[in-house]
Amino acid sequence: MRVMGSETEYGIHAPSAPGANATMMSARVIQAYAQITRQKTAGGAETRWDYTDEEPLHDARGWTLERSAADPSQLTDQPPVLDAEAVALAYGRQELEADGSDETGSLLMNMVLGNGARLYVDHAHPEYSSPEVTNPLAAVTWDAAGDLVALAAVRKLAADPELPPINLYKNNTDNKSVSYGSHENYLMPRSVPFGEIVRGLTPFFVTRQVICGAGRVGLSQDGSRPGYQISQRADFFEAEVGLETTIRRPIINTRDEPHATADKYRRLHVIIGDANLSQVSNYLKFGTTAMVLSLIEAGQAPRIELHEPVAALQEVSHDTSLSTTVRLLDGRRVTALDIQWIYYEAAAKLAQETGVSDAVSGDGHTQGVLERWESVLTLLGSNPPAAASSVEWLAKLALLEGYRRRDGLEWGDARLGLVDLQWSDIRPEKGLYYRMLARERMQRLVDDGAIARAAVEPPADTRAFFRGKCVSTFGKQVVGASWDSVIFDVPGIGKLQRVPTREPLRGTESLTGELFRKHATAEGFLGELLGPPPAPRG
Amino acid sequence: MAAQEQQQPQSRDTEIEDEVPEAPPATPDAQASAATxxxxxxxxxxxxxxxxxxxxxxxxFVQKGGQ
Incomplete structure (x- = not known):
């Protein structure tokens, strides 16, 4: 359908070591996974991230933010240097000492995985950025693979008697005024005016939470008002459009880092989504958003404009009855479901016109998204509890309502807060989502075997194949990688060899699989890939 | 819990998927108590x-800021 990918920042917590430094704990998670995969190179250095093409201050509206005006958290184009001094500066020396470690200089901060993903420390959280995929089912698969990667690290750390066990949570808030993100990325042609993207996406982003919100106990940023709301993230958004991701969060993020040929593509960086464990919610999040982008590109996005999008986002999130109405600029009042139906109808019409939803000649994915989207919207309008096996906020709500009924709990009760938190524990024996999945109360779209393979294997149909195979095949010679490059250090060749991968749909298995099969050494591989053809031999 | 029993107001003729694997009991009361x-x-x-x-x-469970 379209090149896309996910990013998950995990909540991190060591119950037996409260106050432990989050950045160091996050680095331990990365370290643990590196020990499992043995992808550390012989010299002891990780596969470094190549920061050459990171441009976090480029704004899609056409300008670049001055470095001096940027919040320090926006400077993501510099490798994080985590030494004892930096940690002490950021979090206070006392905390560093309380954590019982001052040897932070050697901690691993960044990895490129054999499945093409990036696993690294982002601020104070471990983050998994999925490899690029081309459809929503693959997005669900490689996103869930990240949860398996994180789980493997958690298991490894739990087996270490020297260190406190670390829990990871696939959620977006600590309910104490802090939020951390789950982002989506979509490749778009550069030619689409950014204003059209803002206009076309805003009403959709305000309302798509009814199908892909993960649910949250507590209202307001610090969760202090008792209640339940549809979205984890809604209360943390304060602007309609902007460059920031950590402060004054905007519904539409303008970071313009294409990680690809810049005059051809833009990478739309979406920061408004909740992290999803529900496969159906996650599938619809990627699938419907990709289709709305097609509407915008075709100039056929619904012409609806919300009166106050940020307020509407929160009103929709706070109404689990789905009956609240939001005001449009033309004065009409409509529900979130009304807006979703308007987008659905437009997307279905365009898909029929272009033929992508055709059962025989279509793209094989659009029709599936449309069917799910329609059936979930229909249930939400008629019998919402019946959608609980697919829609994450409803599944969590069913569990919470069970506790409220059986034990007579008020919304402010700590046990309900614990159910909300533990819903997202990535360990299958502790995570309540996984308990529901095991009882077949949540629908599966992808089986466990496919997710396990995706934790190791890259997708075949994007440049992630090339990146992942380079790491898993020639790991010792790969000294750096990024979304759009792989850097080799081959013995006997004086300088580093940087292989650019600026076309997301090249570097696929069909284009490069044979090269990997043919060459046992990085020298031979690079020789055929980059060098002049070898002199003919007799 | 059976999806088919609730007809939505929209004029859609598409069959609604059965989202719940268990067979529905006959009466709403029995249905509710089985669900409970x-x-x-x-x-x-x-x-x-x-x-x-x-x-x-x-x-x-206290987190440092993130994106």
Whole structure:
């Protein structure tokens, strides 16, 4: 359908070591996974991230933010240097000492995985950025693979008697005024005016939470008002459009880092989504958003404009009855479901016109998204509890309502807060989502075997194949990688060899699989890939 | 819980998928009590999985800022 990918920042917590430094704990998670995969190179250095093409201050509206005006958290184009001094500066020396470690200089901060993903420390959280995929089912698969990667690290750390066990949570808030993100990325042609993207996406982003919100106990940023709301993230958004991701969060993020040929593509960086464990919610999040982008590109996005999008986002999130109405600029009042139906109808019409939803000649994915989207919207309008096996906020709500009924709990009760938190524990024996999945109360779209393979294997149909195979095949010679490059250090060749991968749909298995099969050494591989053809031999 | 029994107001003729694997009981009352029983079984299992001391556990879950 379209090149896309996910990013998950995990909540991190060591119950037996409260106050432990989050950045160091996050680095331990990365370290643990590196020990499992043995992808550390012989010299002891990780596969470094190549920061050459990171441009976090480029704004899609056409300008670049001055470095001096940027919040320090926006400077993501510099490798994080985590030494004892930096940690002490950021979090206070006392905390560093309380954590019982001052040897932070050697901690691993960044990895490129054999499945093409990036696993690294982002601020104070471990983050998994999925490899690029081309459809929503693959997005669900490689996103869930990240949860398996994180789980493997958690298991490894739990087996270490020297260190406190670390829990990871696939959620977006600590309910104490802090939020951390789950982002989506979509490749778009550069030619689409950014204003059209803002206009076309805003009403959709305000309302798509009814199908892909993960649910949250507590209202307001610090969760202090008792209640339940549809979205984890809604209360943390304060602007309609902007460059920031950590402060004054905007519904539409303008970071313009294409990680690809810049005059051809833009990478739309979406920061408004909740992290999803529900496969159906996650599938619809990627699938419907990709289709709305097609509407915008075709100039056929619904012409609806919300009166106050940020307020509407929160009103929709706070109404689990789905009956609240939001005001449009033309004065009409409509529900979130009304807006979703308007987008659905437009997307279905365009898909029929272009033929992508055709059962025989279509793209094989659009029709599936449309069917799910329609059936979930229909249930939400008629019998919402019946959608609980697919829609994450409803599944969590069913569990919470069970506790409220059986034990007579008020919304402010700590046990309900614990159910909300533990819903997202990535360990299958502790995570309540996984308990529901095991009882077949949540629908599966992808089986466990496919997710396990995706934790190791890259997708075949994007440049992630090339990146992942380079790491898993020639790991010792790969000294750096990024979304759009792989850097080799081959013995006997004086300088580093940087292989650019600026076309997301090249570097696929069909284009490069044979090269990997043919060459046992990085020298031979690079020789055929980059060098002049070898002199003919007799 | 059966999806088909609730006809939505929209004029859509598409068959609604059966989202719930269990066969629906005959009457709404029986249906509700079967659903409650199912949830109670689930809650019993989850009681055994929940971290002890909810208040303390939830209070201690403090995160640094993120994106």
């Amino acid at each position: 029983q199912g949830v109670d079984d689930l809650l019993d299992e989850i009681d055994g999985v929940l971290e002890s001391n909810a208040e303390e556990f939830v209070r201690a």
